Amino acid sequence: MCELLALNANTPTDMGFSFRGLSRRGGATGEHADGWGLASFTPDGHGLTVLREDAPAAFSALADQLAERSPKALVSIAHIRKATRGVVALDNCHPFSRSWQGQRWVFAHNGDLQGEIPLGDQHRPCGSTDSEAAFCWILQQLDAAQPDAENPAALFELLHHCAAELAQRGTFNVLISNGRWLFASATTRLHWLTRRAPFGRATLADVPLQVDFSCVTTAKDVVTILSTEPLTTDEQWQPFARGESMLLIDGEIRRRLQPSRKELQSVQV
Structure with missing residues (x-):
């Protein structure tokens, strides 16, 4: 499957350090060598840059440049791909982006979903992954x-229930953002870590x-990192509970929801 990475902060922050660790798993220390992508919203939440390649991140000159100098943002989402559904192609690389209600939304997924996801005519995938189809279904x-x-x-309540329903089809670890907030939900594996003073x-x-973060931050900074697997060896990463969803704004976890008993019984592991 794939690996996810996200940043949510209360001040424009680059994701270079974390992305450096993730990108090495894209073909060097990990097997996720079928493409990668990084999406960053401008600090006002309106502009969006999405960079993707259908090649291993570990050996990409562009990925290396982003690790050295990634955009500063309140929300960034990254993904490295191990193809299970859909060929190795740029259209199948995450994160995916769509417009909804005048907003730009970004989506990245780790997992496999079984069966055909029913879609209408309004939102259609460009590629052939179950992930992009799931994004269209959510819209x-x-x-x-x-x-x-x-x-x-x-939005959080609705996205939580959508994630629970999609998890009935298999594994649905997901990151979604419109640049103002970050939604995350996990069927199996997702971890989080909040950095703040000191x-x-x-x-x-x-x-x-x-990195010594005390040299590159202020006392008011709050940054939360989410990753499929912990990226550092000397920090206290926390795992998501099975079926748990979180809403993050300005680096803080604002809402958490556990699945209902019925939803939990339906989640496949």
């Missing part, structure tokens, strides 16, 4: 429910690289 549900696009709490040192697990 369909949003169209049908018509939640307030400016209300993160209402900041300390962190050492990557996949690269002999250490």
Whole structure:
């Protein structure tokens, strides 16, 4: 399958250090060599840059440049791919991006979903992955429910239930953002870590690289990192519970939801 990475912060922050660790798993220390992507929203939440390649991140000059100098953002999402559904092609590389209610949304998924996901004509995938089809299906549900696009709490509730329903088809570890908030949900594997003052040192697990965050932050900074597997060896990463969803804004976890008993019984592991 694939690996996910996201950043949510209260001040524009680059994801270079974390992305350096993730990219090494894209063909060097890991088997996720079928493509990669990095999406970063501008700090105002309106602009979006998405860079993708259908090649191993570990040996990509562009990925290496981003690890050295990634965009500063309040929300960034990255992905390295191990193809299980859909050929190795640029159209099948995450993160995927779509417009909804005048907003740009970004989506990245780790897992396999069984069966054909029912889609209408409004939202159609460009590639052949179950992941992009799931993204289109979620947008369909949003169209049908018509939640307030400016209300993160209402969107969070709906996205949580969408994630639980898709998890009935298999494994659905997912990251979604519109640049103002970050939604995350996990069927199996996802970890989180919040960095805040007093900041300390962190050492990557996949690269002999250490950073002293006290030298590059202020006392007011709050940054939460989410990753499929912990990226550092000397920090306290926390696992998501099975079926748990989180809403993050300005680096803080604002909402957490566990699946209902019925939803939990339906989740496949």
